[in-house]
Amino acid sequence: MAGLLKWLVLTMGGVCAAIGIVHLALGIDSVPGEGAAGATVDSRERFYGAIFLGYGLAWIRAARQSPIPATAVRWLAFVLLLGGIGRLLVHGRPRPAALVPGRPDGHRIRAAASVLLALGRRRKGAV
Incomplete structure (x- = not known):
């Protein structure tokens, strides 16, 4: 059971970190239908991407501890x-x-x- 939990927590962290990286790198181009938005929306999207990357890294850190x-x-x-x-x-x-x-x-x-x-x-x- 502990191995399954570790795998799930690590997967959650990896997925969240990957989503954060995509949004940080692409900005509004990572959101369908937001291509016409201006620099403010793009900046906000990249900021949220960085936060989501950090959130994913927090999940990964939790998964790497023993016990979780x-x-x-x-x-x-x-x-x-x-x-x-x-x-x-x-x-x-x-x-x-x-x-x-x-x-x-x-x-x-x-x-x-x-x-x-x-x-x-x-x-x-x-x-």
């Missing part, structure tokens, strides 16, 4: 959960339909909630 610190993984999953909730809010309206499997953005909420629930069952500070 459950508190760190909980906080990282909580940040993902907050991001997913933010994506659900469109024009001030929550979109509960996004929680349905197969809907866009619902995977972020389900993934983060699954990690938090699984780790919530453990009482120790590391897994």
Whole structure:
């Protein structure tokens, strides 16, 4: 079980870091439909890319520790959960339909909630 958790946490970190690198390098060209946006939006996109790269590196750092610190993984999953909730809010309206499997953005909420629930069952500070 610890090997599977390590693989999942490491994969999460690698994917997030890769997404961050792409957004940092390409700016608004990494977002479909944003090609007409100006320098301000491009700058913001690259800034968010750098933050996402750091977020991915934090996941990788957690995966490389032995035992994997459950508190760190909980906080990282909580940040993902907050991001997913933010994506659900469109024009001030929550979109509960996004929680349905197969809907866009619902995977972020389900993934983060699954990690938090699984780790919530453990009482120790590391897994």
